[in-house]
Amino acid sequence: MDQATAIKGFKAYLKLERSLSINSIEAYTDDLDKLYQYADLQEVKKTPKDFSLHDLRGFIAWLNELGMIPSSQARIISGIKAFYKYLLMEDYIKANPAELLETPRIRRKLPDTLSLEEINLMIGAIDLSKPEGPRNKAILEVLYGCGLRVSELTELRLSNLHPEIEFIKVTGKGSKERLVPIGGEAIRALQIWNELLRVHIPIKKGEEDMVFLNRRGKRLSRVYVFMMIKELAVAIGLKKTISPHTFRHSFATHLVERGADLRAVQEMLGHESITTTEIYTHLDRQYLKTVITDFHPRN
Incomplete structure (x- = not known):
């Protein structure tokens, strides 16, 4: 099986069996090209179909030497594992050498958050005398009060607002719907x-x-919300780099700091995995560490 045949079959597998988007399929095939490039550089010539686990580890070491960061390596490994799963399913190989291939540990970057005081300052900086003022205030109140993604905010519908029971219905990633509490x-x-x-x-x-x-009379763009928040940050002299997502991070951080159940926060944020939500426990530990440093008499 030559390279062109392998890539063509793999792309068909990703489209039909995995139902991946065109962008995801292109990313996976680009990663597969790197594996073939690595194979061409080896003294002992063999194709990726004949690779062992040892060969694949050499490929990852090569990516590391090229200066590729762990998150990019992890994405490539995901694509390579999918490729070998395809080869095994089609009986091109008898055993999957990528099954035990380890993904590099990725250091999760803690997102910037705003304090309650900073959020209040930004809301207070909105000029309510302008026609867009009350709308922009509602945007910030909903972003922070419900922890929405900016796309969820711009796609929010009147028919999904239920103030009488203090809930809104949100359509998140993958068109999945969830109910989110909304405060006064x-x-x-x-x-x-x-x-x-x-x-x-x-x-x-x-x-x-x-x-x-x-x-x-048309729905707001995500770019508008981003620019509006940037302008308010400048207006109050905020030095942090923030975006609409910062309000979502702040929502989750403040809940966890005050003892909210992580599963409840996961449900409100619409995270598929609790692992994604667990980043806020790290933020909470940092907050606790700060409390000890600032207030313990021995510090």
Whole structure:
């Protein structure tokens, strides 16, 4: 089986069996190209189909020598494992050499967060006398009050708001829906925007159910939300590098710091794996360490 045949068959497997997107398939085949490049550089010529676990470990060592960071190596290993699974399924190999291939440990970067004071300062910096002011306040209240992703915020629908039971329905990654609690401040900000201001906007056809609209009656873009937050950060002299996602991180961090159950936080954030949510326990440990440093009499 030559390289072209292997890649063609692998791409068909990823599309039909794994239902991956075009971008994911291209990333996997790019990674497979690297494996073939490595094979061509070896003194003893053999194709990846004939590789052993030892050969694959040599390939990972080669990636490391090229200066590839652990997260990129981990992504490539994922693609290589999928390739050998495909070869095994098609009976091109009798044993899977990638089965015991270890993924490098990735040091998870702790995200920047805002303190409650900083969040209040940003909300307070919004000019409520401007037509977009109450809408922008509602955006920040919902981002922080519900821990939404920016795409979830811009796609939020009126039909999914249930203030009477203090919940909203959110469509997250993979079109998965979840119910998220919404607090009093966010409810009030939404009501002011929806009932007093949004009703005066000429709404474009097809956008009638969208919560957050621009002055032309179309749904807000994620870029607008990003730029609005950047401008507010400058207005209060905030030195941190922040984005809409910072409010989501702050939401989760503040809950965990105050003793919220990690499973409940996972459910509200819409994380598929509890491992993703566990990063906030690390933030919490750092917070506890700071408390000891600042307040313990022996420190």
